[in-house]
Amino acid sequence: MIKRYPTRKIKVGNVEIGGDAPISVQSMTFSKTKNINDTLEQINRLYFAGADIVRVAVLDEEDANALKEIKEKSPLPIIADIHFNYKLGLKAAEVVDGLRINPGNIGGKERVKEIVKACKARNIPIRIGVNAGSLEEHLENKYGQTPKAMVESALWHIKFLEDLDFLDIKVSLKASDVQRTVEAYRMLRPLVDYPFHLGVTEAGTKFHATIKSAAAFGALLLDGIGDTLRVSITGELEEEIRVGKAILKDLGLSKEGVNIISCPTCGRIEVDLPPIVEAVEEATKDIKKPLNLAVMGCVVNAIGEAKEADVAIACGKGYGLIIKKGEIIGKYKEDELLDRFLEEVKKESE
Ligand code: SF4
Known part of the structure; x- marks a missing residue:
């Protein structure tokens, strides 16, 4: 404190x-x-x-x-x-x-x-x-x-x-x-x-x-x-x-806005993660409600690492998961994953 x-x-x-x-x-x-x-x-x-x-x-x-x-x-x-x-x-x-x-x-x-x-x-x-x-x-x-x-x-x-x-x-x-x-x-x-x-x-x-x-x-x-x-x-x-x-x-001195947790990427990654993280950052920059969002590069570690997040995305080869507060809510194809994630974020931010 x-x-x-x-x-x-x-x-x-x-x-x-x-x-x-x-x-x-x-x-x-x-x-x-x-x-x-x-x-x-x-x-x-x-x-x-x-x-x-x-x-x-x-x-x-x-x-x-x-x-x-x-x-x-x-x-x-x-x-x-x-x-x-x-x-x-x-x-x-x-x-x-x-x-x-x-x-x-x-x-x-x-x-x-x-x-x-x-x-x-x-x-x-x-x-x-x-x-x-x-x-x-x-x-x-x-x-x-x-x-x-x-x-x-x-x-x-x-x-x-x-x-x-x-x-x-x-x-x-x-x-x-x-x-x-x-x-x-x-x-x-x-x-x-x-x-x-x-x-x-x-x-x-x-x-x-x-x-x-x-x-x-x-x-x-x-x-x-x-x-x-x-x-x-x-x-x-x-x-x-x-x-x-x-x-x-x-520093924990303001609650307002989105906190984005994104993985640093490693050899397990199957997608081009940086543009996804940048798109999430851009799309959520005006949200005032405090939200933790996780953008993870693979499914292997994502579920555990994304537990604390309000909404998380775990990318995989050709598909990915969307996780809300630790619960998987859907598995989506790579080309629709980001849009679905942002829809869920929008719902949470209202
Ligand atoms: Fe590597 Fe997956 Fe962790 Fe990202 S989430 S750093 S890809 S193990």
């Missing part, structure tokens, strides 16, 4: 983060936010992929002006991501559900005060987002791009907000490699009770980002660390959500 670290609960729109709230999965659009249609198109794609929250970059006045319409039409809570420019922060705070802005970098206490006032007026939280690659100069000079510097930076930004009695905070500590990311989150965890947004930044392509995120999030989530997460994959939207949700499911 994973025992989650007890954190303060905050809300981004209608999504709770921290405390006993389910771990949420989020992503970020890569459109120019000022291109409202493009941004909304990406937000909708994320929504249909199962995202809980979306973040948009606000680089200038035009981006900030677009937020009102985006917020009105978005099915997901919106976080505005702002660097350095407190005026954009103030404008965004009038409409969005949360800000990502580092209070130490917006030009002094008075400006932080104004941002805090705007956030308090609408009860919206601030994420302090520390990245190893963009640390404050004095910390980087002192410690280099290390977990220690990341944690000091986070504490420094947190203090700006706490001094103004603002505790509606979440924190991220991202590095582009697994070790520093994990170490930084572990180091900060006992020092504050704010919820953590997990991420490995600039994680790379789908292949590398999936591995890095699974390794880092796996280590942290098994320690009970992490309240919301983003898998960063170069140029991907839906895949970020799919991978994030799969990590939570495989």
Whole structure:
């Protein structure tokens, strides 16, 4: 059993983060936010992929002006991501559900005060987002791009907000490699009770980002660390959500969706199994109900191995079996086996 670290609960729109709230999965659009249609198109794609929250970059006045319409039409809570420019922060705070802005970098206490006032007026939280690659100069000079510097930076930004009695905070500590990311989150965890947004930044392509995120999030989530997460994959939207949700499911932190057990294949196999597994994965990717599906390459071991599955398929030479909860329900020819299996899965998913 994973025992989650007890954190303060905050809300981004209608999504709770921290405390006993389910771990949420989020992503970020890569459109120019000022291109409202493009941004909304990406937000909708994320929504249909199962995202809980979306973040948009606000680089200038035009981006900030677009937020009102985006917020009105978005099915997901919106976080505005702002660097350095407190005026954009103030404008965004009038409409969005949360800000990502580092209070130490917006030009002094008075400006932080104004941002805090705007956030308090609408009860919206601030994420302090520390990245190893963009640390404050004095910390980087002192410690280099290390977990220690990341944690000091986070504490420094947190203090700006706490001094103004603002505790509606979440924190991220991202590095582009697994070790520093994990170490930084572990180091900060006992020092504050704010919820953590997990991420490995600039994680790379789908292949590398999936591995890095699974390794880092796996280590942290098994320690009970992490309240919301983003898998960063170069140029991907839906895949970020799919991978994030799969990590939570495989760690037992989310029940939603299908778990596919497929055999690794061996010399006993009589069919071309990989395309069958891929077809099952594709056909079942939108199922929300928790289901265990097994796709086995031969009949010899399948019945025993598929016992735990809600629906299993055991392929054989020219024919195969469909097994439901350990009971064989039919023997079918190879060319109809997959369709029959998917029919049974559909019935179970309703
Ligand atoms: Fe080999 Fe059959 Fe086991 Fe697949 S299910 S690994 S084909 S023995």
